[in-house]
Amino acid sequence: MTSLAQAVFIGSLVVTLLVVVLLVAVAVEHGARTRRLARDARRRAELTPLVHALLDGDAGDEAAMTAAPALLDELVLELLPQLRGADRTALQSVLLDRGVVTRAAGDLTARGAARRGRAAVLLGNAASVEHTGALVELLGDRAPEVRNAAARALGKNGDAAAVGPLLAAVTAGQPLPPGVAGMALLDLGVAALPSLRAALDAGFPVAQTLAAELLGLHGDPASTTTLIALVGDDHRDPHARRAAAQALGRIGSPVATAALADVLLGSGHAPLQCAAAEALGRIGDAGGLRALTTGLRCAPTVDVRGACADALALTGDAGHRQLVAHAQLRSATGEAARSALDVLALSRRPARQAAAA
């Protein structure tokens, strides 16, 4: 055998050995992982009856509860966000009694961002209202993921005192994304409504916009008057006014028709006019027909004419007649009317097909 052949042979042998070692290592790791998962599943199955018993307040003696492994806390934390009422309170007490909440509160000031974030998530799931202040402080944390975790935790812990800080955080030096703040505020539910209504007249336009969007999503009729004042005020931020118009559309009160009609015909801001037209369509009040028809004929942009046509399609037979009349025109108005009629015909087709079947 030549020295070259010997080298090739030895090289191949080494590569083969490495591949074999690698395969064995993967197999060992896979086996260990499978055993670990099976062990966890077995432990979870053993602990689940204990969690259920905790809900009824008969988990046996206190020593057994204290001796239960940390996996019990995981099970409780998984279940907590799905629950409300007495069962939720019972599980929160378990976390308090086992010192989980106290340890998490201590971790809020940990050096590692991941640890601070995990602690915030845990306190949110545990709905620990007494830590609202500490979580609010974390909204200004240097790490964005910790700020986001703190916002989500504030949403889950249900304390309405967090509304103001969450709204303020979207305009802070290290701002919270409005989407994250919005989700947290939605999680707070109707408890947030009074502060959201107050926010329409205070703070920065970004916060006002967010407050208007959320009030619209809640369909909050009590905010109608303030939203009307906002949408009709030429000195206010156009984005906030647009959000107010959309909110009024979602709330659906005809009380807003006149203000929205004025904005549609009087504002020079096309996105705001489009939002006003859409809102008039959603409200569907006959009082908005005239403004929508005028907008369809005279609005300076194609977008606004299109929004007026789509809104007319939502306002019943009278709106439909206006669209048919304008569809004859050879202009942007006619095109918008024809397009709205096409969409209307498409949306009615499934209903007709169902009726025929």
Next chain:
Amino acid sequence: MTRVLVVDDDPVIADLVAFRLTRLGLDVSVETDGQAGLAAARELRPDLVVLDWMMPRMNGLEMCAALRADPDEALARTPVLLLTAKAQEPDLERGFAAGATDYIVKPFSPRELATRVTAALPPGSVAP
């Protein structure tokens, strides 16, 4: 014994609901998707179904509609209680349009769920 079928792909929720309903003295079976739930409903002929909305293979609304359209009239009339995280008004309308008898939004109170199940069943089905 009064039979209840729980259909939820989240085992944590399914176990909890089964626990609460078993406490009422009900015979509870659990399935993890709509298709298996529909098959189980045809086999077990439960007195009530607790149904999640978002599930793999066949979602809760599809299963509910299929139950309502079943040629077996007794099965088609089975009370269905939707238990879902979908909390918007249009979702609620869609749930009832699909044939749900009652609608509970997650996060939920298992005690309230037990009360609603009791109310949906014929008097005397639940142990006092």
